[in-house]
Amino acid sequence: MTDPMKIRAQMKGDVAEVRVLMSHPMETGQRKDAAGNAVPVHFIQNISIEVGGKVVVEGQTGTSVSRNPVFGFKVKGAKVGDKVAVNWIDNKGDKRTDEASIT
Amino acid sequence: MTKKILMVAMASPFLIAAMPVAADADYRAKAIAVIKKDFKPQGQATLDRLDEDGLQALCSRTGNKPPEYIAKRLEADQLAAVIYPSDSKLLGDWKAGEALAQSGRGFTWTDKPGLPVGGNCYNCHQISPKETSFGTVGPTLYQFGKLRGNSEEIQKYTYSRIYNSKGYNLCTEMPRFGHIGALKEQQIKDLVALLLDPESPVNK
């Protein structure tokens, strides 16, 4: 099961600022749990940001990205009311898409 | 060890009864009742740790400012209970002392019981100038030996001050590391060396 993202998209002048919080453990594969067992590697590998139906950013990420990742992007040419969709997919194939509107 | 604590505990109720009380007795009694009711043992931290000994009670209820004449007597008791090494060689290995001073481990419910505990020194004191991550709860110990020398008398003073600082200042925040058996003889010697050895970075 995946948890929802928190997306904030606001116009600042003619640029839309998009901030995304993702709920993900971003396990490096090197951590041990309380019982001493290695926690399997589990991390987001790909993200994409769509604004108004167009992909504006595609990202690839590794295990160095912090747990519960935070990303910020800026997009020109967007306007208030445009839909922002954010997708991620991790190394186990789990994926998630959430949407917000630009305010 | 336990005997000593008991001795103090038995001696002090008389003293406490005779002195002015800073804390509101009702709320203090209520606080103790709540503490006794609302803790559970965890790991090595058993419930007997909640029992005050006489010294602790005296300090708690006077806001750490007991009347002078009582403090002096109890300080003397604490100091009298210091056990010095039989060989009277008090300067150990300052390098071992430095390592010990760095460690803050020991006695918490997440620490493994029986493992050697740390000196906790840097938590509260500045010591070697090489370690800049130090606490300020206690005074700086930088140049401790340089300022005092390392005569036999100073060595004895330093040993006993680590062994039981309450022998000098009854309600000091500093734990009684030797008195309670947290630090062993050799460990205290190593800490004495860290503070007094002319070769220690503390005195460079």
Place this chain on the structure above:
Amino acid sequence: MEINPTRRTVLRGAGRAGVLYTLIATGVFKTTAAIAAAWNKTAFDSKDTIGALKGIGANAAADSNDIILKAPTIAENGAVVPVDVVSNIPNTTSISILVEKNPFPLSAHFEFANGALPDVSVRLKFAQTSLVKAVVKADGKFYTVQKEVKVTVGGCGG
């Protein structure tokens, strides 16, 4: 829906992913599953910076003052270090961020299209005090800038 033709360089050596990418780019697929195939394993699995850079096609990168790399000089906590990168180089198409002393230096790689500015902020783990490097691709050429982040005490109890 074409993102950026140079993207294929990134996918060099991953033929099938390249095909999938083309399909995404032309709007045939728009699923996250398709994107997943385009994870640059070679670059992300590389244990050194040179290998990681090769993996993204950057055999050489010129130092540039037109990239702004914002990261703390001393990080409060190595587990969460904020890193912002802005490229003022015209026609910037991608930004990669590497933490040199991490077990796997390549930390994130972003490609921009359709009005996205080459301006990203991320939060990264630092295993120790390390250089952080931003590598920008513009007009097919690579540019770089770096900064040291000191990692301070704490975070591990003790």
Place this chain on the structure above:
Amino acid sequence: MKQRFIRALCAMLLISSALAQTPKKPAVKVPKSSSQAAPQAAEEKDAATLEFEKFRAEMEDSNPAELFEMKGEELWKAKRGPKNVSLAESCDLGQGVGKLEGAYVKMPRYFADADAVMDAERRIVWCMVEEQGFKFDDIEKKPFANASFTPDITNLVTYVAGQSRNMKIAVPLDDPKVRDAYETGKEIAAYRAGPYDFSCNTCHGSDGKRIRMQNLPNLGTPKGAISSVQGWPGYRMTDGVMLTHQWRMGDCFRQQRFPEPRYASDVVAYLLTYMTGNANGHVYKGPGIKR
């Protein structure tokens, strides 16, 4: 190296701190007084603190705590438990059933239905047990988050705390029951015991002290009290977990070498009443981020 990423991370943090913060020049060779080295170190600390603060705003601006608030909101509104009721339709945090605005900053307070002074976490647990029918023992088994688990109560507390963002702390100290809890809490803070003779006040009873590089707020002053309340519940960067003020109290007792305080008990509620009460009038900024 690959195998030891996290261990290395921890060890390196410690080692590199020693290196990173060592003054470039060794301390003055023959200072006239032993206190001369201290100001130098203090300046280093200030440089580090300034650098931390520069990035604090950015960290707080996008705080993963918001993710936990979202989950908490869902939990608050969902019909749950054996009685299949929502907290939104049953739980009174002191401002009326389901009313959350400002509730967090007006706790701890006295609740007649429970005949107890309760902090927010304790009260929500009470609602989960009394209104929704959950078993207290089940909640108490795993009350706090770790790297692989976040209990519902943590999400709920984070959500409720978020509904008091930027509001003034106003613990009702004029209520005699709350005043009693406050005074008792004050005595709990002064209680010295355990192998090291520590009380809360050993570390948190005077101004301007620190343990290693961590500043120690003085709980007895408004300034110290607010800084010890601010940022809880907090997202802890180290493990990436959300932790509550109740957790913080327990971990303090751990370091005090005390046994563990019972979950959602008087002892924690009274201490929180003392601390939070001393912070009355200060603005609470909502769930925070901690190193």
